[in-house]
Amino acid sequence: ALLLLAGCGGGGGGGSASTASSSAPASGIQERTIKAGIGLNEDHPEGQGLKKFAELVSEKSGGKLKVIPYYAAQLGDDKKMTEALQAGTQEITIPSTSPLVGDIKEYAIFDFPFVFNEEKEAHAVLDGPLGQKLLEKLPAHNLIGLGYWENGFRNLTNSKHPVATAEDFKGLKIRTMQNQVHLEAFSALGANPSPMAFSEVFSALESRTVDGQENPLATIKSNKYNEVQKYLSVTKHVYTPFVFLVGKKFWDKLSPEEQQILRDAAAEAGKYQRELNQTENQKALDELKAAGMEVNEVSAEEKARMQEIIKPVIDKFAKEIGEDLVKEMYDEVAKVRK
Ligand code: KDG
Numbered sequence: 001a002l003l004l005l006a007g008c009g010g011g012g013g014g015g016s017a018s019t020a021s022s023s024a025p026a027s028g029i030q031e032r033t034i035k036a037g038i039g040l041n042e043d044h045p046e047g048q049g050l051k052k053f054a055e056l057v058s059e060k061s062g063g064k065l066k067v068i069p070y071y072a073a074q075l076g077d078d079k080k081m082t083e084a085l086q087a088g089t090q091e092i093t094i095p096s097t098s099p100l101v102g103d104i105k106e107y108a109i110f111d112f113p114f115v116f117n118e119e120k121e122a123h124a125v126l127d128g129p130l131g132q133k134l135l136e137k138l139p140a141h142n143l144i145g146l147g148y149w150e151n152g153f154r155n156l157t158n159s160k161h162p163v164a165t166a167e168d169f170k171g172l173k174i175r176t177m178q179n180q181v182h183l184e185a186f187s188a189l190g191a192n193p194s195p196m197a198f199s200e201v202f203s204a205l206e207s208r209t210v211d212g213q214e215n216p217l218a219t220i221k222s223n224k225y226n227e228v229q230k231y232l233s234v235t236k237h238v239y240t241p242f243v244f245l246v247g248k249k250f251w252d253k254l255s256p257e258e259q260q261i262l263r264d265a266a267a268e269a270g271k272y273q274r275e276l277n278q279t280e281n282q283k284a285l286d287e288l289k290a291a292g293m294e295v296n297e298v299s300a301e302e303k304a305r306m307q308e309i310i311k312p313v314i315d316k317f318a319k320e321i322g323e324d325l326v327k328e329m330y331d332e333v334a335k336v337r338k
Contacts, residue, residue, distance in 0.1 A: 060261045082100065085143060098181075101179050152278075163233040182238075221280075
């Protein structure tokens with residue numbers, strides 16, 4: 001069994017390269033197969049971004065580094081894939097930051113509702129010193145972060161009624177990500193949240209185990225939630241980043257040249273992914289309407305009321321995370337708004 005394990009290490013992490021000599025630092029570019037998994041579909045902007053990443057890595061390495069993309073949670077959900085990276089049995093995943101909060105509590109700042117109004121405000125925080133500081137916490141958890149892609153602003157769908165006021169959340173059974181801030185925030189609003197892996201959401205909605213869920217428009221469309229959800233409320237209640245993760249066990253086997261290829265490709269594909277995400281989110285709203293969803297906006301006044309109701313939850317988590325860090329985020333947003 002030991003031999004077998006040694007042979008599988010890094011999930012095809014490089015044939016002769018990885019076994020050649022573990023003491024000498026790797027150099028040049030070796031032939032390697034890199035498994036990269038996400039929860040979303042190939043047609044989703046994240047899927048298209050991953051595809052672009054694979055192409056770029058192939059180009060930059062003269063075909064030696066082969067990224068094999070796995071879409072639609074074929075390798076498991078965000079948590080499972082992150083654990084596989086830590087164990088060294090998968091090389092790359094690009095999860096929402098929210099399920100990572102169990103490991104790195106500071107990531108919960110991106111679960112605070114109504115912090116960002118526009119994508120560019122989130123980008124300034126993510127691509128600035130604060131985002132970097134959080135990436136630097138990853139290696140202690142056997143993960144390397146190559147930057148942030150975009151999941152985006154989340155909106156509520158459900159099968160019961162339009163949600164336009166804070167009171168409309170009362171009693172709704174809502175699937176949330178596996179994240180304590182989301183759970184407590186929805187509870188504060190009087191909803192009945194239940195945490196669930198993404199891959200289980202469609203059938204939970206279909207069987208009416210839950211009434212609703214919340215995700216960006218591109219996801220609602222790509223995963224065809226319109227087939228099992230009548231009401232779409234444009235709540236934009238929270239902006240979720242994706243973090244581009246590489247397993248540290250695998251990363252440490254790479255030569256500096258190979259690492260640079262992955263860094264550059266992740267940054268380039270990320271830029272493409274964010275742009276595509278914004279155009280797709282815009283298009284998706286009309287498409288979901290055309291597909292029969294009943295769409296309502298939520299007024300600024302109601303959002304402010306929701307924020308007020310959730311405030312004790314946010315204050316509690318701000319204390320746990322560190323109020324300095326939270327302040328740093330709000331200061332950065334204020335700078336962009338000016
Ligand atoms: O690939 C990312 C997905 O697995 C997941 O993060 C999508 O936002 C998501 C959710 O609701 O779980």
